[in-house]
Amino acid sequence: MAELQPDAVAGEQKYAEVAAAAADTLVGLDFDGTLSPIVEDPAAARIHPDAASVLIALASRVKALAVVTGRPAGQVVELGGLSAIADALAEMGKELYVFGQYGNERWSGSDRVVAGPPPPEGLGAFEAALPAVLAEHGAQDAYIEEKGLAVGVHTRKFSDPDGLAARLLPPLTSLAAEHGLMIEPGKQVIEVRAPGMHKGHAISTLIDEVDPGAILFGGDDLGDIEAFEAVKAWGKTTGSPTLLVYSHAGSDRGPLAGLADLEVDGPEGVLELLGRLAADAAAV
Numbered sequence: 037m038a039e040l041q042p043d044a045v046a047g048e049q050k051y052a053e054v055a056a057a058a059a060d061t062l063v064g065l066d067f068d069g070t071l072s073p074i075v076e077d078p079a080a081a082r083i084h085p086d087a088a089s090v091l092i093a094l095a096s097r098v099k100a101l102a103v104v105t106g107r108p109a110g111q112v113v114e115l116g117g118l119s120a121i122a123d124a125l126a127e128m129g130k131e132l133y134v135f136g137q138y139g140n141e142r143w144s145g146s147d148r149v150v151a152g153p154p155p156p157e158g159l160g161a162f163e164a165a166l167p168a169v170l171a172e173h174g175a176q177d178a179y180i181e182e183k184g185l186a187v188g189v190h191t192r193k194f195s196d197p198d199g200l201a202a203r204l205l206p207p208l209t210s211l212a213a214e215h216g217l218m219i220e221p222g223k224q225v226i227e228v229r230a231p232g233m234h235k236g237h238a239i240s241t242l243i244d245e246v247d248p249g250a251i252l253f254g255g256d257d258l259g260d261i262e263a264f265e266a267v268k269a270w271g272k273t274t275g276s277p278t279l280l281v282y283s284h285a286g287s288d289r290g291p292l293a294g295l296a297d298l299e300v301d302g303p304e305g306v307l308e309l310l311g312r313l314a315a316d317a318a319a320v
């Protein structure tokens with residue numbers, strides 16, 4: 037078992053409580069770094085090859101599954117093969133929810149259309165000013181990810197990706213603010229998007245719609261913190277079981293360290309844990 041637990045006894049206890057309540061559990065999962073291994077080219081990311089079988093097995097034992105991602109919803113449906121997974125879930129009367137762009141977009145297995153707002157007003161002007169700011173910091177070759185509602189500036193291909201991202205953070209924060217936008221820092225990426233939405237809001241919407249008796253959420257990066265907080269707050273208010281899972285690469289512990297109940301070794305570890313949950317739930 038590839039679990040790297042911050043507190044083995046407490047983590048196992050929380051796992052056991054969620055496993056006992058599996059039939060009433062909402063499982064929410066981030067995509068990049070959680071279901072899909074991190075790769076250099078964002079367009080080359082794909083869901084882990086074991087994900088479909090594990091998620092389908094798990095869905096038969098839990099109340100609902102959701103993917104909650106910073107990616108555009110339509111893109112994650114494509115990269116994750118989520119239509120086929122939604123088909124399998126529909127056959128067992130289960131729903132697959134997808135929240136994209138940090139909760140701004142929605143897609144589901146029963147309504148296969150992406151719903152979301154128009155691009156934020158200041159995005160065009162921000163993008164027009166971006167090349168000059170990047171050039172000032174020697175980052176003119178940064179990969180720019182056009183996301184429709186947002187734009188991502190990726191530094192992964194540079195020799196010092198974290199250092200460059202740290203240097204770009206203040207000027208991009210100022211430029212974003214000038215255009216009524218906010219920044220969402222991630223793994224060697226700085227995303228610029230409209231304020232007012234985050235993954236915690238997506239979790240609250242899911243709680244209202246699914247009415248779960250327990251929640252498991254798995255994530256790997258800064259953008260998952262609000263989801264962790266929303267799940268934790270809900271568990272505290274309702275007294276219901278919750279399990280927060282941090283997916284990270286080996287000993288490379290990052291921003292969610294100390295916030296999770298269980299730590300696992302990347303998508304491989306996430307799927308191992310979810311497979312274990314499906315098996316344990318079957319035995320209840």
Ligand SMILES: O=P(O)(O)OC[C@H]1O[C@H](O[C@H]2O[C@H](CO)[C@@H](O)[C@H](O)[C@H]2O)[C@H](O)[C@@H](O)[C@@H]1O
Nearest residue numbers: 066067068074075076078081105106107223225
């Ligand atoms: O919320 P997530 O599902 O984790 O998505 C967050 C962002 O992930 C993507 O970037 C990250 O993954 C890339 C592919 O592995 C990697 O090259 C990059 O360095 C990472 O930051 C994606 O490109 C963004 O659109 C997502 O918002």
